[in-house]
Amino acid sequence: xxxxxxxxxxxxxxxxxxxxxxxxxxxVLFALLGKGYLKEGIEFHPVILGGVMIIMSIVKxxxxxxxxxxxxxxxxxxxxxxxxxxxxxxxxxxxxTWEGGDWLKRRDLIKTKNEQPVKDVKVxxxxxxxxxxxxx
Amino acid sequence: MATVETAAHNDTHNQSEDSWSGGAxxxxxxxxxxxMWYFLVSDAFTFAGFLISYGAxxxxxxTWPVPDFVFSTTPFNGHGLPLVFVTVMTxxxxxxxxxMVRAVQEGHQENKRGVVKWMILTIIGGLMFLGCxxxxxxxxxxxxxxxxxQDPFGTHTEAGIxxxxxxxxxxxxxxxxxxxxxxxxxxxxxWAPLDYKVTEGANAGIVKSQTLGPKAFGALFFFITxxxxxxxxxxxxxxxxxxxxxxxxxxxxxxNGYEMIEKVGLYWHFVDLVWVFxxxxxxxL
Numbered sequence: 128x129x130x131x132x133x134x135x136x137x138x139x140x141x142x143x144x145x146x147x148x149x150x151x152x153x154x155v156l157f158a159l160l161g162k163g164y165l166k167e168g169i170e171f172h173p174v175i176l177g178g179v180m181i182i183m184s185i186v187k188x189x190x191x192x193x194x195x196x197x198x199x200x201x202x203x204x205x206x207x208x209x210x211x212x213x214x215x216x217x218x219x220x221x222x223x224t225w226e227g228g229d230w231l232k233r234r235d236l237i238k239t240k241n242e243q244p245v246k247d248v249k250v251x252x253x254x255x256x257x258x259x260x261x262x263x
Numbered sequence: 264m265a266t267v268e269t270a271a272h273n274d275t276h277n278q279s280e281d282s283w284s285g286g287a288x289x290x291x292x293x294x295x296x297x298x299m300w301y302f303l304v305s306d307a308f309t310f311a312g313f314l315i316s317y318g319a320x321x322x323x324x325x326t327w328p329v330p331d332f333v334f335s336t337t338p339f340n341g342h343g344l345p346l347v348f349v350t351v352m353t354x355x356x357x358x359x360x361x362x363m364v365r366a367v368q369e370g371h372q373e374n375k376r377g378v379v380k381w382m383i384l385t386i387i388g389g390l391m392f393l394g395c396x397x398x399x400x401x402x403x404x405x406x407x408x409x410x411x412x413q414d415p416f417g418t419h420t421e422a423g424i425x426x427x428x429x430x431x432x433x434x435x436x437x438x439x440x441x442x443x444x445x446x447x448x449x450x451x452x453x454w455a456p457l458d459y460k461v462t463e464g465a466n467a468g469i470v471k472s473q474t475l476g477p478k479a480f481g482a483l484f485f486f487i488t489x490x491x492x493x494x495x496x497x498x499x500x501x502x503x504x505x506x507x508x509x510x511x512x513x514x515x516x517x518x519n520g521y522e523m524i525e526k527v528g529l530y531w532h533f534v535d536l537v538w539v540f541x542x543x544x545x546x547x548l
Contacts, residue, residue, distance in 0.1 A: 136368050144361040148354065155350050158547045162331060164345060177548055184543040188536055195364050195532045205290035209300050216311045223315045227322030234323070 130200050143194045147187055154183050293519075299526045303533045306494075310537050313487045314544055320479045328416035328476050330546050332444040338398060342432075349546045352395045353538065359388025360535040367528045370521025375509060378521055382506040385531065389499040396492050400485075408449050411485050414476040415447045415454070422463040426470065429457055438462070447473055484545065491541055494534045501527055 131139065157179060161171035193199045198206050290297060321327050331345035341347065362384040369377030403409045409416070422441050428434040429448050439445070439459075447456050456473035505527050508514060514521045 133368065133372055137365070140361060140364045140368065144357065144364075147357050151350065151353055151357065154543075154547060155346050159331075159345060164331065180543060180547050184539050187539045191360070191532055191536045191539070195360055195535075196529055201292065202290050205292055205297070205300065208290075209304055212304060213307060213311075216308070216315070219311065219315050220318060223319040224322050227319035230319075230323035231325065235325075 139194065143190055147190055150183050150187050154180055157183075293522060295526050296522065296529070299529050303529065306533065307537075310487075310490070310540070313483075313490065314540060317483045317487060317544060320477075320483065324477045324479070326418035326420060326442075326477070328414065328418060328480055329442070329444040330548070332446075333416050334399075334546055336402060346546060348395070348399070349542065352392055352399075353542055355388055355392045355395065356535050356538050359385045359392070360532055362388060363528045363531045367521070367525050370509075370514070370524040373515065373518075373520065375512065375515055378514075378524055379506060379510045382502060382509065382524070386499055386502050386506065389495055389502065389531075393492060393495055393499070396488065396495075400488075403484075407446060409481045409484075411482040412478060414478055414480040415449075416444055416480065417447065417474055417476040418442065418444045421461045421466060423459040423461045423471070426458045426460060429455065433457060444476075445473060447475060487541060488545070491534070491537055494537070498527075498531050498534055501530065 156165070158176070159165050160169060161176040163170045192210075198209070288294075292300075334349055335343055335345045335347075337344050337348040337351075362381045366378050366381035366385060369381060407415055419439055419441055423439060425433055425435060425437045425439070428437075431446075431448055433445070441463075445457075447454055449455065454475070456475075458470055458472050461467050461469050461471060505514075505523050509521065509524065514523055517523075
C-alpha cells in the first residue's frame with residue numbers, strides 16, 4: 128500500500144508536523160493580536176477573527192486526516208464514505224448556533240415584556256389569570 | 264495469500280464478478296482498519312454533538328467568560344499569560360501524533376525496535392498531555408472553585424470602578440471596561456462578589472455587585488475536555504498493550520506490516536484531530 132518510499136514518507140512526516148506547528152503558532156498569535164493583547168489599539172472584527180481561525184483549524188484537520196491518517200492513500204470510496212457523512216455536521220453547526228442566537232433574543236424579549244407595565248386589564252377577559260399573576 | 268491474489272486480480276479484471284466470490288477486501292482495507300475508520304466517524308459525531316451544543320449555549324448567553332482571561336495562568340506562578348499553557352499542551356499532542364506516524368512507518372519496515380521506541384515516545388507524550396490537563400483542572404476546581412454547576416468567571420456588561428479589592432489581583436479603585444471578565448473568589452467557603460460603581464451608560468453612578476457567570480460554562484468545559492481526556496487515557500492504555508505485544512514479537516509473526524500499530528495510530532490521530540477543534544472553540548474563539 129505504500130506509495131512513498133520509507134525515506135520519502137519520513138521526510139513528509141517531518142514536513143507536515145512543522146507545518147502543523149507553524150499553523151498552531153500563527154493561530155495563537157492571530158488570536159492574541161486580533162483581541163488587542165500584542166499591540167494596543169489593534170482589534171479585528173469578530174467575524175474576521177473567527178473566520179480565519181476556523182479556516183486554519185480546518186487546514187490542520189485536513190493535514191491530520193489526509194497525511195497522518197493516510198486518507199490520501201486510501202481508495203476514493205473509503206474516503207467518501209468517511210468524509211461525506213461529516214458534511215451533516217456543517218449543517219448542524221450552523222443550524223444550532225443560529226438557534227442559540229434565537230434563544231438569546233427570546234430571553235431578551237421575555238425580559239422586556241416582563242418589565243413593561245400592565246395596561247388595559249379587562250375584567251373577565253381571557254388574559255385575566257395571566258395578568259393577575261404578573262401584577263401579583 | 265489468497266486474499267492478496269484476489270485483491271491484485273481485482274485491480275485488472277472485472278470487479279463485479281469477483282467481488283461476490285468472497286476473499287476480496289472492500290475499499291482495499293482490512294476489516295479492522297475499515298471498522299476503525301467507521302468507529303471514528305461515530306465518535307466524531309459524538310464530539311460534534313458536544314461541541315455544537317457548546318456553540319448553541321454560548322450564542323444563547325448575553326455574556327460568556329473571555330477565554331484569554333480564564334486560561335491565562337501557567338505553572339510556576341505564571342499570570343496574565345493568555346493561551347500560553349494550552350499552546351504547550353497542543354504542541355505536546357501534535358508531537359505525540361508525529362511520533363505515532365514514525366511508529367507506523369517503522370512498522371511498515373517490519374522494524375520491531377523502531378516501533379517500540381516510537382510507541383514509547385508516543386505514550387510519554389500522551390501522559391504529558393494528561394498531566395497538563397490534570398494541572399489545569401486542579402487549578403480550576405481547587406483554586407478557582409469552578410464546578411459543573413457554578414462558574415465563578417463572569418463578564419462585565421458595563422464599564423465601572425471597583426469599590427473594594429479582593430485581596431488577589433483586583434485593588435480598590437481599579438477600573439474596567441465592558442466585556443472584561445472577572446473571577447469571583449471564595450472567602451471562608453462563601454462567594455465574595457465585589458461591589459463596583461458603573462461609570463458609563465444609562466446606569467452610571469449606580470452601585471452593583473458582581474454576579475456569577477453562565478452556569479453552562481463549567482459543565483461544558485468539564486464534560487468536553489473530560490471526554491477528550493478520557494479518549495487520551497484509553498488511547499494510552501491501548502498503546503501500552505500494543506507496545507508490549509510489539510515488543511514480544513506478536514506482530515512480527517503476523518507479517519502484515521504491524522497493522523495493529525496502524526489502527527491504534529488512526530485512533531490516536533483522531534484524538535489529536537478532536538483537540539484541534541476543542542482548542543479552537545474553548546480557547547481561541
